[in-house]
Amino acid sequence: MPIETITKAGRKRLRWTFKRVVEGERVRKAKLLPAGISAKEADELARKWEAEIYALASGTRKAVVTIGECVSTHVADKSLDWKDATKRIQILEKWGAEYANQDATDLHNWSKGFIGYLRASKDRKGRPKRPLSDGAIRNILAYIRAAIKYAHKVGKLEVDQTSRMVIPSVNNERHHYPQRAEMLQIARACKNRQVRAAIRIAFYSGMRRGEIMKAKVTRQGFSLSDTKNGRPRIVPIHPRIAVLARKTKFTLTVKQFEIEWMKAREAAGHPETKFHDLRHGAASEMINAGIDLFTVGGVLGHKSVVSTKRYSHLVTDKLATAISEIGKKR
Template sequence: MRNRIRYLTAACRYGWKAHGMGESDPAARVTAPQVENARHQYLTRAQMLAVCRQCTNRTARLAIRIAFYSGMRLGEILRAEVSGQAWVLRDTKNGNPRIVPMHPRAAVCARAFEPCPKITIQRAWERARDRADMHGFHFHDLRHSAATEMANAGVDLFTLGRVLGHKDQRSTQRYAHHYIDTLAAAVGKIGQKNPHHLQKKAA
């Protein structure tokens, strides 16, 4: 329903802008229902490697590693341009260009990767996933895996959102529960004396 409403509003807005149909945007007050479709499944590095070992398609195997170590979507991996030690995405889901730094473990994969049809990688992923007894995982969950790995390592939400290319910070908030230890440490600093201040006072 949400998608249909968006298609209709986009068509109406195009008619208004491009062909002067109407005096104002007919879709300005149309709202689409919110859908809670966020997935919280992610693979550990060991699980990702287990799927790779079961994958017989070399290109798909490289794509799996790149997705895990970059957080890029499959479509982004297929059209990303390698520039030095980073991937350049000139066209992204949110419409803004993005630079994704290259993890050392993904650099070798990037040099060997040759784009192929998206469906080829998806089918190879599904076969390898099932052989590894990880039914239910989607290729896109590798993106969540990258985000979770960064969150668990203490990367702040702002930086995490920049790496993933989130335009809306609400998209990044789904990973906030991984920061409980960091947040607890921050709260624990309340009321503590500042060592730097004490050094200046002693001097």
């Protein structure tokens, strides 16, 4: 019978333990039961798990590999290589009870139910909880899918059934391209010298915030050894930010930077503008100046032309302008 225990987070949960000799072998198992489960449900689940152990020991049933086991294997083997390891592990642990005991080959209905729960405004006990956006849900499922694929790759899982997972589609593309006037308004409203410099640098280089704060200034330009696509690159320094580039040293934390940025955009009357939009603004300026998409992608550090295609409509606008000139009297 499951007994109550206290988790590392200090929460009360029921734990099932199994310590017996089955078919001449000592078997020890322990599992945390899902949060909010009743005593009756816990007993039924315990009996089911015990029956599975006896079935496996007698050879009448193959072992079930759970999503929880796949995740544990993936974290143990690969987490040191993840740039976002801390964040990813926290997310996986937070929702662990929802997938820990789920069969890793029976994913269709489980993923549909999991998505529904993440979108819900109440938890398993009927208490209010914050519904997650489809973007956040997609990220969680992507982490889980990667773990299952890895388990299959290393031979822990016989069949990869991740293609049967239901994953919400998300369109995160923004189509706001700040022009120079908007950039200057926000920069002038910014009280922090470092953030003010970063605003100008972003617009005149197309670099991401993280890249700006880590870039080394060389004779060739901004030297980036660690980029989002994993490839180092050099970004030439625009004459209008040459002095800023050489004099500014970035010491702010990401949180401090965000606070100063939000203050500046509010003060300038552009509360919806994101810092990343300045990167889009840089792309727009280059395209409007007649620079081809391939070169724009090189400046922005896109690994694939697919990433640059989001700006293709800007080129279309220029073509429309050119077509409109046909037949005009001179």
